[in-house]
Amino acid sequence: MTISVRQHTARLSAIWLLLLAMPVWLPAIGGYMALGTRVVILGLAAMSLNFLLGFTGVLSFGHAAYFGLGAYGTGLALKHLTHSTSLAVLLGVLMGGIAGALLGALIVRRRGVYFAMVTIAFGQVFYFIAFRWNKLTGGDDGLRGFERQPLGFGVWTADILHKPVLFYFFVLTLFALATAAMGLLLRSPFGRTLLAIRENERRARFLGIPVEQHIWLAFTISCFFVALAGALNALLNNFADPTMLNYTQSGEIVIMIVLGGIRSFWGPLIGAAVFVVLQDYLSSLTTNWMSFLGAIFVLMVLFFPRGVLGMHWPDMIRSTLARLRQLGTQGGGSAA
Amino acid sequence: MTDLILFNVTNGLIIGAFYVLMALGLSLILNLSGVINFAHGGFLALGGYIAYTISPFVGFWAALLISPLLVGLLGLLIERTMIYRLYGRDPLYSLLLTFGLAFIFEDVTRAVWGATGLPFTVPEFLSQPISSKLFFITEYRLFMVAVVALAVGGLFLFLRFSRLGVRIRAGTFDLDTVSSLGVNVRMLRSFNFALGIFLAGLAGVLAGGQLSLEPTMGANLLMPSFVAIIVGGVGSLPGTLLGGLLIGVAAGITTVFWPSASEAVIYVMMAVVLLLRPRGLLGEEGLLS
Numbered sequence: 001m002t003i004s005v006r007q008h009t010a011r012l013s014a015i016w017l018l019l020l021a022m023p024v025w026l027p028a029i030g031g032y033m034a035l036g037t038r039v040v041i042l043g044l045a046a047m048s049l050n051f052l053l054g055f056t057g058v059l060s061f062g063h064a065a066y067f068g069l070g071a072y073g074t075g076l077a078l079k080h081l082t083h084s085t086s087l088a089v090l091l092g093v094l095m096g097g098i099a100g101a102l103l104g105a106l107i108v109r110r111r112g113v114y115f116a117m118v119t120i121a122f123g124q125v126f127y128f129i130a131f132r133w134n135k136l137t138g139g140d141d142g143l144r145g146f147e148r149q150p151l152g153f154g155v156w157t158a159d160i161l162h163k164p165v166l167f168y169f170f171v172l173t174l175f176a177l178a179t180a181a182m183g184l185l186l187r188s189p190f191g192r193t194l195l196a197i198r199e200n201e202r203r204a205r206f207l208g209i210p211v212e213q214h215i216w217l218a219f220t221i222s223c224f225f226v227a228l229a230g231a232l233n234a235l236l237n238n239f240a241d242p243t244m245l246n247y248t249q250s251g252e253i254v255i256m257i258v259l260g261g262i263r264s265f266w267g268p269l270i271g272a273a274v275f276v277v278l279q280d281y282l283s284s285l286t287t288n289w290m291s292f293l294g295a296i297f298v299l300m301v302l303f304f305p306r307g308v309l310g311m312h313w314p315d316m317i318r319s320t321l322a323r324l325r326q327l328g329t330q331g332g333g334s335a336a
Numbered sequence: 337m338t339d340l341i342l343f344n345v346t347n348g349l350i351i352g353a354f355y356v357l358m359a360l361g362l363s364l365i366l367n368l369s370g371v372i373n374f375a376h377g378g379f380l381a382l383g384g385y386i387a388y389t390i391s392p393f394v395g396f397w398a399a400l401l402i403s404p405l406l407v408g409l410l411g412l413l414i415e416r417t418m419i420y421r422l423y424g425r426d427p428l429y430s431l432l433l434t435f436g437l438a439f440i441f442e443d444v445t446r447a448v449w450g451a452t453g454l455p456f457t458v459p460e461f462l463s464q465p466i467s468s469k470l471f472f473i474t475e476y477r478l479f480m481v482a483v484v485a486l487a488v489g490g491l492f493l494f495l496r497f498s499r500l501g502v503r504i505r506a507g508t509f510d511l512d513t514v515s516s517l518g519v520n521v522r523m524l525r526s527f528n529f530a531l532g533i534f535l536a537g538l539a540g541v542l543a544g545g546q547l548s549l550e551p552t553m554g555a556n557l558l559m560p561s562f563v564a565i566i567v568g569g570v571g572s573l574p575g576t577l578l579g580g581l582l583i584g585v586a587a588g589i590t591t592v593f594w595p596s597a598s599e600a601v602i603y604v605m606m607a608v609v610l611l612l613r614p615r616g617l618l619g620e621e622g623l624l625s
Contacts (some may be wrong), residue, residue, distance in 0.1 A: 014402060038487075053428075059427065059428050059431075061431060097589075100583075106607060106610050106611060109614055110614075112370075112427055113366065113370055113371075113372055113427040114570055116372060116427060116428075117372055117562055117565070117566060118557070118566060118606075118610065120372075120562060121559060121562045121563050121566060121603065121606060122603065122606070122607070124559045124603065125600055125603040125604075127607070128599040128600045128603075129600055131599075132596040132597070132599065133596065134596075145430070214490075216517070247559070251374075251432070251435045254428070254432060255432060255435075255436075258428070262428075270578075286399060288443055288447060289442070290439045290443035291439065291440050291443040291444065291447075293434065293435040293436070293439055294435075294437060294438070294439030294440035294441075294443065295434055295440065297432050297433065297436025297437075297439065298418070298433055298436040298437060298440070300421070300432070300436075301429045301430075301432050301433040301436070302418060302421065302433070305425075305429055326348060
């Protein structure tokens with residue numbers, strides 16, 4: 001899908017306008033600020049994974065581990081080490097990112113289904129550690145006893161703890177920095193090389209590109225950003241629990257990407273918005289929301305594998321109409 | 337101390353036997369169709385629950401056979417309606433599809449049979465310990481191991497000597513050639529899928545008698561089964577067998593010395609195997625990698 005520069009600018013401004021004005025329009029349509037913040041956080045997680053999945057062509061189904069490590073790292077730092085929110089976030093990001101870098105080195109030589117399976121299995125280690133190490137992590141009950149702290153800017157202190165809107169803008173700032181970094185990386189020669197690997201790994205290898213190194217780097221970068229999302233999620237809830245590390249969480253991040261469109265940079269954000277709002281709505285409506293969620297997965301894969309943004313909506317409507325018309329004439333023909 | 341170790345090694349072998357049944361089914365499907373079946377645990381749980389429901393009417397022995405067959409049939413239905421569409425596509429899609437199915441399975445199981453554990457009673461004569469010293473080895477456990485051994489032995493004989501089994505193994509290596517030799521690959525994959533699900537159902541019935549029936553019982557066995565496959569070597573069924581028993585025993589022994597690490601230890605094993613022998617213990621180089 002090639003779009004003009006003007007279209008691109010228009011789309012980008014629309015996204016940022018919506019994000020910046022969220023505190024204005026979200027309450028007006030019946031949403032609450034924490035929901036909007038969660039959309040941005042999970043959007044960041046999905047975009048980070050898509051750096052790997054959509055732009056390097058490597059399927060990790062275990063990113064919840066690094067998301068959760070970021071969350072636990074931040075929570076533990078705030079609880080035991082520091083009263084600085086920023087420092088705690090940094091520590092959480094380092095924890096998730098470094099774990100990703102180390103495990104990534106073991107994983108990068110695998111491909112395809114095998115790669116997915118190894119990432120899933122490794123992801124579970126951290127789930128069990130968080131689940132079992134009661135003393136440190138609070139086990140099944142989750143990690144409690146920490147709160148995000150106000151941010152000091154010399155003369156002015158931003159009370160992100162008690163003012164949800166301020167916290168939202170704190171999250172949005174980090175989101176902007178992270179997505180800008182990923183966008184720039186993808187435009188750089190390094191990012192172009194990743195696309196080359198995605199399109200044709202063998203050819204990339206023949207061109208002398210060290211494919212494993214690149215995939216490892218992409219994996220590590222993706223883990224760092226997903227850990228940032230996890231850190232922010234811990235701050236949002238003032239809480240971290242083991243299900244954040246579980247493979248079901250990984251699956252949810254992947255479905256957000258697919259919902260939004262796997263080849264699209266901003267798609268996963270929209271996928272996250274759809275998913276988070278739907279989950280929030282369904283779980284308040286019915287106790288069987290897991291079935292609905294499962295049905296979304298199944299229907300998505302069977303009927304809309306290219307996602308909401310990945311589809312050519314005008315083409316699609318045109319072809320559906322044409323098919324209906326054809327059916328109509330055929331039906332008429334056989335009746336006559 | 338020796339008793340404690342013996343107890344936990346036995347325990348580990350029995351858990352390992354579940355891993356083996358589950359992982360062999362997963363392996364069959366993965367090898368021939370390239371699909372990681374996340375819903376495998378859901379099928380397993382369903383196998384246990386169906387046996388629980390029908391055993392008052394048909395008895396334990398019939399339930400042991402009928403329930404896996406029913407579950408296998410359901411697997412066949414799902415393969416023929418949904419999963420076959422995703423063959424040859426990016427593995428991402430079959431992963432997500434079976435992932436969604438796993439959600440639905442768990443939720444439906446919970447809605448029908450409830451979230452709390454149900455006891456599945458096994459025949460009286462099987463629930464006795466074999467001796468007072470070896471109190472932890474009940475006859476049911478021996479029986480279970482015997483059934484698993486029988487199923488695994490049967491599976492390997494089938495794959496080795498029957499025409500269908502040979503085709504399945506051949507398809508693992510080169511499906512295109514098998515297809516061009518006139519084998520109906522479409523049917524082969526369906527049968528193979530149902531066979532894998534049958535094994536999951538069987539594991540479910542056996543696990544129901546040993547642990548208790550819970551909607552998440554299968555999902556809990558899923559990850560160790562992945563580890564078993566990776567440790568043993570992707571693409572190798574004997575490897576899966578070895579991997580399952582090995583991680584079962586490793587978890588059992590760790591329970592003696594450091595109980596809270598008993599789940600994590602198998603992942604450490606996996607890391608070591610990947611580091612030293614990336615293809616897995618009995619894996620073939622280059623297959624599926």
